[in-house]
Amino acid sequence: MKTKIIIVVFLFIANIAFSQEKYLWPIPEKQAGDDILYRPQDYIGVTDMQSNAELVFGDLIIGAELGTPVISPVDGTVSFASLNYHDSYLCSVQIFRQQTGNYEQDSLLFLGKRNMTPEKIHNLCLSVSIVTPDGEKVSIDGMRPIRLIKTGEKIHRGDTLGTVGYLYRKIKQPCISVSISKNSNSLDPMTPFGLETTFIPPKINDKQYLNDEEAQNDINGMMTALNESFPGLYDYTPKEEFDRYIKNQMSSINDSISISDFEILITKIIGKVRDSHTTIISESKIKETADKRYPSVCIGWFNDTLKVWRAVSRYKDYLGKEVISVNGIPADSLKNILLEYVAFADGFVKSYGDYMLLNSMDTYYCGLIAKDYNLTLTFADGETKLIEQMTPNDPAREPKWLEYQYRHLHINEKANFEFEMISDTVAYIALHTFELNDIEQEQIAEIFSKLTVDNISHLILDIRYNRGGPSAIAEDIYSYLAQKPFCTSLRKFINNKSVQCYGNCPIDTNPDDLFPDYEALPDGGGFVNDNPRWIEPDTLVNYKGRLYVLTNESSFSASTCLAGWVKKENRGVIVGRETGSTYHFMKAMNFTQYHLPNSHITIQIPIIKVVFDTVVDERFPYGRGVMPDYHVNFTPEELSFSNGDAILNYTLQLIRDGKYIYYKEADVR
Numbered sequence: 185m186k187t188k189i190i191i192v193v194f195l196f197i198a199n200i201a202f203s204q205e206k207y208l209w210p211i212p213e214k215q216a217g218d219d220i221l222y223r224p225q226d227y228i229g230v231t232d233m234q235s236n237a238e239l240v241f242g243d244l245i246i247g248a249e250l251g252t253p254v255i256s257p258v259d260g261t262v263s264f265a266s267l268n269y270h271d272s273y274l275c276s277v278q279i280f281r282q283q284t285g286n287y288e289q290d291s292l293l294f295l296g297k298r299n300m301t302p303e304k305i306h307n308l309c310l311s312v313s314i315v316t317p318d319g320e321k322v323s324i325d326g327m328r329p330i331r332l333i334k335t336g337e338k339i340h341r342g343d344t345l346g347t348v349g350y351l352y353r354k355i356k357q358p359c360i361s362v363s364i365s366k367n368s369n370s371l372d373p374m375t376p377f378g379l380e381t382t383f384i385p386p387k388i389n390d391k392q393y394l395n396d397e398e399a400q401n402d403i404n405g406m407m408t409a410l411n412e413s414f415p416g417l418y419d420y421t422p423k424e425e426f427d428r429y430i431k432n433q434m435s436s437i438n439d440s441i442s443i444s445d446f447e448i449l450i451t452k453i454i455g456k457v458r459d460s461h462t463t464i465i466s467e468s469k470i471k472e473t474a475d476k477r478y479p480s481v482c483i484g485w486f487n488d489t490l491k492v493w494r495a496v497s498r499y500k501d502y503l504g505k506e507v508i509s510v511n512g513i514p515a516d517s518l519k520n521i522l523l524e525y526v527a528f529a530d531g532f533v534k535s536y537g538d539y540m541l542l543n544s545m546d547t548y549y550c551g552l553i554a555k556d557y558n559l560t561l562t563f564a565d566g567e568t569k570l571i572e573q574m575t576p577n578d579p580a581r582e583p584k585w586l587e588y589q590y591r592h593l594h595i596n597e598k599a600n601f602e603f604e605m606i607s608d609t610v611a612y613i614a615l616h617t618f619e620l621n622d623i624e625q626e627q628i629a630e631i632f633s634k635l636t637v638d639n640i641s642h643l644i645l646d647i648r649y650n651r652g653g654p655s656a657i658a659e660d661i662y663s664y665l666a667q668k669p670f671c672t673s674l675r676k677f678i679n680n681k682s683v684q685c686y687g688n689c690p691i692d693t694n695p696d697d698l699f700p701d702y703e704a705l706p707d708g709g710g711f712v713n714d715n716p717r718w719i720e721p722d723t724l725v726n727y728k729g730r731l732y733v734l735t736n737e738s739s740f741s742a743s744t745c746l747a748g749w750v751k752k753e754n755r756g757v758i759v760g761r762e763t764g765s766t767y768h769f770m771k772a773m774n775f776t777q778y779h780l781p782n783s784h785i786t787i788q789i790p791i792i793k794v795v796f797d798t799v800v801d802e803r804f805p806y807g808r809g810v811m812p813d814y815h816v817n818f819t820p821e822e823l824s825f826s827n828g829d830a831i832l833n834y835t836l837q838l839i840r841d842g843k844y845i846y847y848k849e850a851d852v853r
Contacts, residue, residue: 207257207376208341210324210362211248211348216377219247221359224373224383228273229354238273238354242370242383243361245351250358252348254327256314256339257362257376263321263621264313265333270352307350314339319366326351326360336621389784393440398782400434402446403453406787409778410457415677415710415771415793420458420531420807429456443469446783448552452524459790460530460740460765461772466779466786477557478574479550482581483507484542486818490515492561493542493820494581499571504820506564510545511554522548530770531807535737535762539592542818583824591649592738600624603631606644610839611635612832614646615661618653618742625657632664633725642839643727646734648760648831652741652772659719662749665731666721670753672745676713676773677793678702730844731756732835735812739763741772747810748796751803757845759838760816760831763809769795813845814838 209216222228222245227237310327327346339345348358364371372383394402407430410417418426433449441449447469454462481502482494490507492499510518522541525548529536550557557573574581601624602614613631620628635643645665659672681699702711733756735747744765750756765772771790778787800806814834816822822830838844 206378207322208255209377210254210257210360211246212253212255214248217379221245221247221355221357224381226382228352240273241386242365242373243363244373244377245355245359245361247357247359248348250348250350251328252358253344254324254346254348254360256322256324256341256343256345258314258316258320258322258339259341260314260316260322260339262312262333262335262337262339263315264311264323265335266311267308267329268311268325269308273352273354307353309349309351310346312345320371321365323363323365324360325363326358334622336623391443391782391784393442394446394782395440396437399437399441399446399449402780402782402785403430403434403450406450406453406778406780409776409787409789410462413679413776413789413791414457414459414462415679415791416769417457421456426456429453443783447785448525450780450783450785450787454787455524455526458529458531459771461770461775461788461790463788464785465777465788466784469783469785477550478546478581479557479559480571480574480578480581481559481561482543483510483545483559483561485515485519485538486542486820490518493823494583494585496574496578496581498578500582502561502563502569502571507561508564509562510549511560518549521553525552529737529764530809531766533737533762533764533766533807533809535809536764538818539737542823543589583820583826585823585825587825588823601628605640606836609640610642610644610836611640612644612646615650615743617650618655618657618661620653620657625660628661629664629725632661632727635729636725636727639729640727641729642732643729644732644734644832644835645756646832647739647743647746648734648736649738650740650743651738652743652765655742655745655773658742658746660722662746663719663722664725665727665750665755666719666753667726667728667755668753669718669720670749671716671718672749673717673794673796674798675716675795676702677705677710677795678791679710681711730839732838733758734760734831734835735763735810736761736831737764739809740765741770744770744810745796751810751813752797757813757838758810759814759835760812761818762811765809766807767804767810768797768800768806769793814843 209218211218222240222243224240224242224244226240228240229238309325310329310333311323311325312327312333313321313323315321324345326349328349329346330344333345348360351359351361362373364373364376370386372381372385374381374383417423421429430453433453436449447464451464454464480496480499481492483490483492485491486493490510492502492505492507495503508515513521519541522544523537526537526540526544550559559571560568561571562568598616600615600617600620602612602616604612606612613628615628655672662670678699681702699711699713701715702713704711731750733747733750735743735758739747740763744763744767747758747763748767751758771793773790773792773794776789776791778789779785780787797804803811805811816831816834819830821827827833
């Protein structure tokens with residue numbers, strides 16, 4: 185009898201748990217499944233599979249009367265909130281990251297800025313994404329706003345998000361769409377509501393090899409896409425050199441190539457573009473070594489000298505020794521071989537390549553090139569030694585560099601920003617990303633306000649390891665520091681007024697709608713927007729003390745922009761190493777994608793080149809990142825973190841010594 189009671193109680197608890205996990209239907213006072221217009225695998229526009237049919241892959245489209253409240257199906261945090269317009273069902277244009285809550289006012293503003301027709305304004309709609317505690321993202325589109333929704337805001341199950349509007353011009357009824365994803369993968373939108381599902385997960389591509397024709401077609405298609413859409417494709421690598429390189433790569437394919445090796449080849453070709461925003465965004469197809477082998481020593485370049493800087497105990501006597509060849513390859517030749525694999529920074533930036541050359545032997549030389557973890561090293565003193573690979577009995581290589589590696593690879597696993605008062609006069613703010621939600625932006629503004637009111641004399645702004653984010657957020661943060669109006673961009677270039685949307689991504693907007701302010705260049709080589717963008721200092725929050733900005737090889741994109749404004753405007757000093765992105769111009773504003781049809785690799789392609797400055801001099805050399813005023817070289821001590829944060833410690837010493845640079849006004853543009 186006792187056993188039966190336990191079973192009944194267990195089943196009762198299980199039923200309660202199941203009912204709590206079930207999502208709320210987003211239309212109140214309706215039952216789950218009511219008024220569904222389209223399910224996954226339905227087609228919008230026609231009833232059969234004609235060419236103009238649009239597949240509903242992972243969405244549930246629900247009809248309701250115009251103005252009906254829409255509620256959140258889940259508890260979670262807002263990750264996205266924007267007014268959008270759908271060019272096609274699959275492709276939307278984001279209009280406002282934040283909404284004022286006045287739909288009519290925003291619609292008129294949209295109409296004036298975008299030169300859109302009233303029909304398109306009619307279909308302007310609010311999209312909100314909510315991330316649940318288990319990492320699922322629930323997105324609801326097609327609403328009209330009733331209040332300002334902030335990213336980072338906590339949402340409770342049953343909270344009203346907006347009201348029903350018009351989702352897409354081909355759907356004449358008022359409606360919303362609901363989709364669910366996790367880690368960028370679409371999930372079934374029906375089962376969480378207790379509905380019988382029609383969702384079919386995407387097929388997994390298990391293709392292992394490409395033949396020569398398939399590989400060459402993929403490469404040629406990618407180059408066509410780059411030439412059509414990427415402005416300044418040959419800014420750093422002349423076309424003739426680029427073409428020769430591609431021809432050589434193609435000739436190496438022979439009859440077939442594995443998908444893993446083909447991805448490496450595509451990565452090397454993209455590396456010739458020398459633009460960190462042109463990148464593979466699909467899941468990597470490179471297979472990791474199953475047995476996790478490692479060499480017994482780490483060798484890397486310090487100031488152009490190849491040295492052993494980590495080793496297991498049996499080879500500790502070689503720590504610090506200079507290496508002149510590896511497996512018979514001279515050090516300089518080996519560096520050039522490796523740079524072909526690791527040149528992912530912009531332009532002629534050195535710092536990121538230097539960082540990769542410190543730790544690329546394991547992955548690139550041993551794993552991809554030699555495919556052997558035994559190394560024959562010849563040292564500067566004449567000794568040649570076979571260094572056998574690590575064994576399971578070997579302890580870890582020393583000195584460790586886990587903290588430094590963590591900062592490079594996993595810094596965003598911490599909070600997006602950190603604040604600390606190091607002393608009564610020195611404040612420290614670390615911005616790990618500019619992908620900040622609205623709540624975080626408000627918190628940062630409050631910190632700057634307090635520093636201003638308290639008249640803190642020194643501020644260290646740490647943007648090392650910050651790989652960027654929206655430039656508008658970087659502009660807001662710099663406005664808290666700026667002492668005069670500043671120009672964030674001089675001009676912008678595009679190749680075409682129509683965005684080439686490759687693959688299953690139709691766009692039927694009038695092309696001039698997308699870039700109305702761009703004029704044709706006289707030589708026919710594209711279009712230019714010559715309207716400089718100026719930003720005023722914030723009148724309410726404005727810090728006036730000494731500013732020390734910390735940068736390194738992983739300060740990319742918007743981080744480079746902010747550091748560049750600081751240096752150009754003589755607002756503070758830069759400490760550390762050259763930024764990973766270039767100073768004079770950047771290609772990081774808008775993007776299209778090209779899906780290689782045979783290998784199923786997807787490439788992100790920038791479509792706007794933003795020029796920040798045109799003057800080239802010693803302070804701002806062409807093709808380089810923002811150069812530090814106080815340079816800190818790589819050292820084994822920094823990498824091992826043996827004495828803490830080397831660049832931060834150096835900055836604190838600068839403050840103690842009263843060191844600061846004021847450039848003459850003539851030196852500042």
